[in-house]
Amino acid sequence: MSSETLDYALARHFGFEGLRPGQRAVIERLLEGRSVAAIFPTGAGKSLCYQLPALMLPHLTLVISPLLALIKDQLAFLHAHGIAAASIDSSQSPDEGREVMRQAQAGELKILMISVERLRNERFRRFISQVPISLLVVDEAHCISEWGHNFRPDYLKLPEERERLGMPRTLLLTATATPPVVEQMRERFSITADDVITTGFYRPNLELEVLPTAQAQRPQRLVEWLAPRAGHQAAVPQPSIVYVTQQRSAEEVARLLTSNGIAARAYHAGLDSEERQTIQTAFKQGELNCIVATIAFGMGIDKSDIRQVIHFDPPKSIENYSQEIGRAGRDGAPSTCLTLASREGLGVLENFIYGDTPERSGIRCLLEELDALPRASSGERDWRFTLSALSQRTDIRPLPLKTLLVQLELLGVATPRFSHFADYRFAQHEDDETLAGHFQGERRDFIALLLNNVRRARRWASVDFDRIDEAGRAAGLDAGRGRVIAALEFFAQRGWIELEAKQLTEVYAVYAGSLDIEGLSLRLHDYFTQREHAELERLRAVPALLESEHCLSHRLAAYFGDPRAPQHCGHCSVCHGRTARLPRPQPEPLPDRPRLSALCAPLHARLAERGNGHTPSATLLARFLCGLSSPLLTQLKARTLPGYGALATSPYAALHAHITTLALGRDE
Structure with a gap:
């Protein structure tokens, strides 16, 4: 690809006279078939690094983006320049989502934008596997790193998804990656060091x-x-x-x-x-x-x-x-x-960090659930769950719970096989006879059997996969889950039915042997404690900079590992001779035992009402008093109780140690 061709495409599609620093190196490497990591500061033109190649590559460019607002903004820019781009997201109606899928399958789109969680959707995975993809783009790619900020566990699956979908090249984009995070990103996507393009973080204006x-x-x-x-x-x-x-x-x-x-x-x-x-x-x-x-x-x-x-x-x-x-x-x-x-606001931010570390008892609860699964003749055990219900059972917030599941996979304890929606329902725009009449022979018999074995309400028909499969075996027909879903999706594409799916269910294969529950729970809790320490160090680096x-x-x-900034910029408060000194706030004394007992009494009473009268842990009490939510506290409607958040400005670690010393909460 010559520079002249690139410049012509840039001017034709975007009206730009030239590329910014770093953009040409990224785009040329992508068009040569190489994978690239682009580390550009915010506002340096990362998006054009995939938008221009997308127009010059033969097939679809799939963009993984973390925020719906970001997706909408990018789409508005692309549409303003006449570029065929779309998203599949939670704000759309089923009909809108189906139309986007039709356009992608027909080759009418150049760019499709989704959140990383969309790849866990059974219907989307089936659809996207049928669409040729030229380029995978991972925006905010630092989310891949467990030790970077804004870690998103689902991002760890992207290298595997790239292989599964046969994508020939990948572009990683981020503005905020330290050298260790860049190295981890590069290794996970097999990007050579020469194909990491950085433009520097210094902004002279x-x-x-x-x-x-x-x-x-x-x-x-x-x-x-x-x-x-x-x-x-x-x-x-x-x-x-x-x-x-x-x-x-x-x-x-x-x-x-x-x-x-x-x-x-x-x-x-x-x-x-x-x-x-x-x-x-x-x-x-x-x-x-x-x-x-x-x-x-x-x-x-x-x-x-x-x-x-x-x-x-x-x-x-x-x-x-x-x-x-x-x-x-x-x-x-x-x-x-x-x-x-x-330094006064830092305590609240520190407390938020502590709120994401699972209790060891919650991790142990999850491992006990795995160990209790019935053994299967194949050796591996089948584990099915919904994330929300598992979060409530273990009292682990959804994001750290996803991280825990990734760690179980890395340890070989549990491997994700697939995810699917547990509940499907549909509303017919045509009667049963007309629907079946679109088909002949064995396919007509299958459709008639499907329609005869759903559970009907006034408008919606709920799909019972087991019932349909059993009826199919009795009739000598293939009526398995996959075929039923494929048929319903085909009906929906044709406009014959309105289809809804909910209750995303994860299916994992679990290690066949007995688990060392105590050893594993300790090891996993140590991992989260290390993450907690890393987050705290990241926060404490802020006043050191200021x-x-x-x-x-x-x-x-x-x-960020950029040696190109001047030693003295001449336009910061330090260069102007105003070095900041941040006074340390005087810590408030922690309440004595009677006061703490009184503040915690409403929580004890609510636990007793719900049939859970055992002594709560020191962690649960500290979270309650600091106003840090957890699935259990949400179930208990703890926000409505006197005492919730009463010590929100107190340091969580000091309060937790104080509660432990006074033996107000049980040990884990």
């Missing part, structure tokens, strides 16, 4: 400012700093994002700014999707110039003229900080990134 501010003073400081920059007194409004940790804070800070003459809206996951989309659109089009957001906002938002990014609360990690400030100044114009820095006595831009680039 970003002014990094750290302003030490006590938590109580943050609201006033924010208004004083932002007002002249956000259009309150400025001749030209300046688009700004204010980042906070919690949804409640987003609402409070947005009201504060609005009451001080700075029109602002809160943006967070607690808003419905329509309202979020309205706010996003208003911000992108310049109708709204200040957003107060939790960290999910901004992923993939293509707005080039954001002039201020303010961290009202501390970022969760240096990776998050880099990603969030990277949304400023994508047009290359000067932009300011301010952190109202203190208090740096050396250039902030240089320190930030060095964290």
Whole structure:
């Protein structure tokens, strides 16, 4: 592929005169048939690295993306340039999803975007295996790494899926990967070191400012700093994002700014999707110039003229900080990134980390369930479960539970075979005779048997696979699960029925021998404890960066292994002679035994009401008092109880140790 051909395609499809640094190297390697990892900072043009090759490759480009908002934004860009692209996602109706699948199978699409979880869908896996794929794109590819930030267990399956679907090349995209994470990404997808393309993390147009501010003073400081920059007194409004940790804070800070003459809206996951989309659109089009957001906002938002990014609360990690400030100044114009820095908000973020570590008793509960499975003649045992029900049985949150399942696979204890929907139901647009009349001979007999053996309600017919299979064996017909699903999907594609599927069920093959439950539970709990420590170290690296006595831009680039940033950028608070010192807050004394007992009494009473009157663990009590949810606490509706979150500002580790010392909770 010549440079002239590439430049012509770039100008024709996107109207761009030239490629940015790094883009040409990535695209040329992909067109040569090589797999590539592109490590570009936020706003450096990662998306074009797959969009342009997708138009020049013969078959479909499949893009794995972690957020629906990111998918929607990318699709809007592609459609604006006349490029045939679509997604399959949870916001679509069944008819819309089927139309996208039809287009992909007919070769009418160049790009299909999905979440990684879509690959666990039985119907999608059957569909995508029939579609030729030229390129697999993994966006936010750092999610592959167990030791990076934002680890997503389902990402670990992507190398296996690439092999299964016969994809000839892969493109990994990320803006926030440290050297060890890049190495892990590269190894898992067999990418050579020469095919890792990095463009550096230094942004010469970003002014990094750290302003030490006590938590109580943050609201006033924010208004004083932002007002002249956000259009309150400025001749030209300046688009700004204010980042906070919690949804409640987003609402409070947005009201504060609005009451001080700075029109602002809160943006967070607690808003419905329509309202979020309205706010996003208003911000992108310049109708709204200040957003107060939790960290999910901004992923993939293509707005080039954001002039201020303010961290009202501390970022969760240096990776998050880099990603969030990277949304400023994508047009290359000067932009300011301010952190109202203190150590006071770090305790809440630390507590969130502890909330994701499973109790050893929960891990042991899962292993006991595996060990109790009946032995099969084939040697392996069959384990079927839904993630939500298993999460409740073990009191392990869904994300760490997925991680635990991956670890069981790596240890050879349990291997995923497939997943399927447990429940199918359909509403007919044609009567039984007309439906069967579309077929002849044995196929007509099969359809008639299927329709005669469903369980009917007023509108919906529920599919009982065992009943249909048994009737098929009696009649000498193949009526197995696979054939039934294929028939129903064919009916739905033709518009003869409306088909729904739910209750995703995982099917695993479990090691045939007896399990060392105590040894395994200890080993797995140690693994999660190591992850916990890694997350805590990542969080504690944030104040170390903010208090740096050396250039902030240089320190930030060095964290990501980039040696090209200048030693002194000249446009950060350290280079301006303002080294930050963050005072350490005085810890509040922990309550004495009578006070703790009184705070925990409502939880004990609720457990007794539900027939679970045994002494809760120190972990459960500490989570209750810190306001950290768990599946069991959600079942118990613990949020409604007095005492829940009463010690939310207390350090979880210190509180847990205090409860253990006072013997208020049982040992695991």
